[in-house]
Amino acid sequence: MSIEIKGVNKMFGDFVALDDVNVSLPTGQLTALLGPSGGGKSTLLRIIAGLDAADSGTITIEGTNATTLPPQKRNVGFVFQHYAVFKHMTVAKNVAFGLEIRKRPKDEIAARVDELLKLVHLSQFAHRLPSQLSGGQRQRMALARALAVEPTVLLLDEPFGALDAKVRKELRDWLRRLHDEVHVTTVFVTHDQEEAMEVADEIVVINNGRVEQVGTPDQLYDEPANDFVMGFLGEITTLNGVMLRPHDIHVSLTPEVAGAAEGTISRLLRVGFEVRATVLTDDGEEVTVILTRTHARQLGLETGVRVWVTPAAGALTMPSLTAAAG
């Protein structure tokens, strides 16, 4: 195990940021810390890096107890949401910073910087200042800077949070490919479940300072440990007192299955290829159903149409303990 987190607690005044967190992050993998804002995931990342200190608990990185080590000695690469570039240095100088601190020979530094800039596709910008780069380019530079020192682990704190949707998507794919090339143990924090599921090998869901579940994206999606994880990883709706995903609901114009709930379509919303229908059942439940546009057309769905809804075969369901949203 590359990073072992045992019994970590952290308070900010009265606010409990982390509550007895125990996680093992495997070597060479890309792990996402996923959760809502203010849930403690960034705090955990900063504690791993040594930028914040835990009130209690231990951090072990590659077998060495790092709990009391200062950030300088942990050999971690850290990438910040807002890039944290050294504004007065050129791109090449930024990347070389860690190597210069380590007093490596000049030609070795130059070669390494060259190689890294190639890796992040910024070779032609080597002599520019960071202010002359776009947000996506700055973040790639920050990534090269963190990788330059050959860190044991690479930590990214909401690395794409400040970028626009299109660039975010590109960088996400690129990070995944980069990780497949470099294979450094990587942990990144995100509040975007789609980002986590697309990029990560393993996801740690953190909420209210506690680890809710650890697993692969498929495990989390198919076998959520609780209603929080289920709700956070995708949309949910309630039908006959059970929670399930809106696309796991079968809609028919005639009562095909016994126990299907009868209702009227109260609202129909089309977003691109998908159609979101709200069905008001006769029991007074508001059920959200998602189907493809083609499917909705075949059925001839429109507001006011009477339909029967039932969980589709193989649908993941969970008894609704709390009043589920949506």
Add this chain to the structure above:
Amino acid sequence: MASSVAVGGRSARKRRPASSSQKSGAALTRTSAFGLGVSMIWFSLLVLIPLSAIIVKATGGGWSTFESVLTNDNTRAALGLTVVASLIITAINMVMGTIIAWVLVRDRFPGKALLDLVIDIPFAMPTIVAGLVLLSLYGPQSPIGVEVSGTRWSVLLAIAFVTLPFVVRTVQPVLEELETDVEDAAASLGATRFTTFRRVILPALVPAIFAGAALSFARGISEYGALVLISGNLPRSTEVVSVRLFSFLEGGNTEAAAAVATIMLVIALLAIVTLDVVQRRVARRG
């Protein structure tokens, strides 16, 4: 010429690169032409025309006036004292001002808001009042037993007192905008606190420090009120240029006064240009 002699505490806080908005050669719009016209008239009335008048007056007597002024031992001593004292205090201000700004921005302590307010007092109060304050504390019958009046220490003290806020006030806003993320990034790359300060924080502060230093120096060489009471104005010992200049005027020697004024003008200009050049060098290194 005198455009960089920005008077007033806060104006030199940020220096924009020359190419900020207007492209040179592009035609001015009506509003910007109006704005430029108004600024030029105002600036000329207040600064350019009086300054030219001084220079004309000084050169009216030909080189001989300058020569006699410069060969006068008392005047030379006053010039030397003023410039050297201002340089020493400016150097001290660059260090102390940065430390004070750091404390005000980064540290939390009771009374911080009050200290932040009090910093401006030496700048805000009438300089003759500053002189009185210093005299009551460091003059004869000093309550703390430190008497410096009539010595060169008093000149340094008075200049230090009135120029204290400049570097603090130019560095403070820059430090406020500096993200702590950058320091964390440097730390995780292996830099010690000292290296982080030297290679990451200081380069970001250098332009502000030098802008404050330029203001501080300009104010130092021109100080009169705070000095005149405590220094004793002893020729060739504690007499500074502004006092010397005043005594020329009192004696009706306006040509000599104008010559001294012109020399001071050149010194101020040289200092500001030098500081600007040094600042550019340092900032580029990184």
